[in-house]
Amino acid sequence: MRxxxxxxxxxxxxxNIGFYETEGDVILIDSGNDKESGRRINKILKEKGWRLKAVVNTHSNGDHIGGNDYLQRNLDAPVWATAGEHSFIERPELETAFLWGGREVKELRNKFFQARPSRVDRILNEEGEIEPGLNAISLKGHFMNMIGLETGDGVLFLADCLFGEEILTKYGIPFIYDVGAYKRTIETVREREASFYVPSHGPVTEDIRPLADRNLALVGEIEETLLTLAEGESSFEEILKGLCDRYLMELNAGQYALVGSTVRSFLSWLHDQDLLDFAFTENRMLWKRR
Ligand SMILES: [Zn+2]
Known part of the structure; x- marks a missing residue:
C-alpha cells in the first residue's frame, strides 16, 4: 500500500486498486482480478481498521470487477458503476458475447473474460461529484462508459485509458473499443493537472505526458499499419494476421477475441473517417484503402 x-x-x-479514505470510511476504486484480490483488500481494511463504504468500478472488465463478488458476500459492499457498464457487471456473459459477436467459444468461459456476477447498487454519472472529494471523469474509448476518479487531494485514477510501457511491450496492442474516443480521452488526460496519475496497469507517475504521447503514437502506428494492409483487397482475417505478424503477437482464442475486436473497431473508425471502404466479393467482405 502506497x-x-x-x-x-x-x-x-x-x-492497481485505489483506496479513498475519509474518517475510516473507504471507497474502493476497482476490486482487482478475482476472489484472491477481494481477500487481500479485506485483509488491508481489517489491518487499518477501515470500513468499506462502496466499490466504484471504473468499467466492467474482469480484471477490475473480479473482487466484487467476494466483497459483496463478505462485507455486503455496495457496488457503484456507470449505466453503460452496469449490465456487464451484473451479467458477465455479455462481455464474451460482445467480444465474440455471438455466443462465445468455450475457451472464453474463464474468470479473465467472465468474472463472477455482482449487483450494482448505484448508477453513477460519468462526470461530476460521486462523494465529497471524489469526482468522476469520463474516459470513454477503451470500453464503452469507462470512468476515471479524481480525488480532492490531487490523485487521478486513469483506469485503462492508457497503459504502462511494460504492458504495451508485452501485449503489443491494447484493447480499444472506440478509437476516436480513445484518442480524445488521452488528449484530455494529458492536459489534466494532478500530483499523481494512476493507470490501472502500469506504474504510478507524476508526469503523464510521456506515457500519453507513447499511447497516442501507438494508435497512429496501428492506423497506418491497417491502412497499408488494406492497400490491396484484404479480409478481416488477413488484416488481423498482418497486424499480429507486425507486432510479433501469437494468437490463441482469448487473444483472437480481444485483438480481433480491437481490429474491427479500428476498421469501423477508419471507415467512419472515409479512409477505408469495403465491398462484398464472392461472399467475402474485403477492405480496401480509399
Ligand atoms: Zn484492465
Whole structure:
C-alpha cells in the first residue's frame, strides 16, 4: 500500500486498486482480478481498521470487477458503476458475447473474460461529484462508459485509458473499443493537472505526458499499419494476421477475441473517417484503402 495523498492510497499489483479514505470510511476504486484480490483488500481494511463504504468500478472488465463478488458476500459492499457498464457487471456473459459477436467459444468461459456476477447498487454519472472529494471523469474509448476518479487531494485514477510501457511491450496492442474516443480521452488526460496519475496497469507517475504521447503514437502506428494492409483487397482475417505478424503477437482464442475486436473497431473508425471502404466479393467482405 502506497499513500499518494492525505486520503488516497494505492495497492499496486497487476491491476492497481485505489483506496479513498475519509474518517475510516473507504471507497474502493476497482476490486482487482478475482476472489484472491477481494481477500487481500479485506485483509488491508481489517489491518487499518477501515470500513468499506462502496466499490466504484471504473468499467466492467474482469480484471477490475473480479473482487466484487467476494466483497459483496463478505462485507455486503455496495457496488457503484456507470449505466453503460452496469449490465456487464451484473451479467458477465455479455462481455464474451460482445467480444465474440455471438455466443462465445468455450475457451472464453474463464474468470479473465467472465468474472463472477455482482449487483450494482448505484448508477453513477460519468462526470461530476460521486462523494465529497471524489469526482468522476469520463474516459470513454477503451470500453464503452469507462470512468476515471479524481480525488480532492490531487490523485487521478486513469483506469485503462492508457497503459504502462511494460504492458504495451508485452501485449503489443491494447484493447480499444472506440478509437476516436480513445484518442480524445488521452488528449484530455494529458492536459489534466494532478500530483499523481494512476493507470490501472502500469506504474504510478507524476508526469503523464510521456506515457500519453507513447499511447497516442501507438494508435497512429496501428492506423497506418491497417491502412497499408488494406492497400490491396484484404479480409478481416488477413488484416488481423498482418497486424499480429507486425507486432510479433501469437494468437490463441482469448487473444483472437480481444485483438480481433480491437481490429474491427479500428476498421469501423477508419471507415467512419472515409479512409477505408469495403465491398462484398464472392461472399467475402474485403477492405480496401480509399
Ligand atoms: Zn484492465
Amino acid at each position: 499513500q499518494l495523498g492525505k486520503s488516497t492510497w494505492v495497492l499496486e499489483g497487476p491491476t
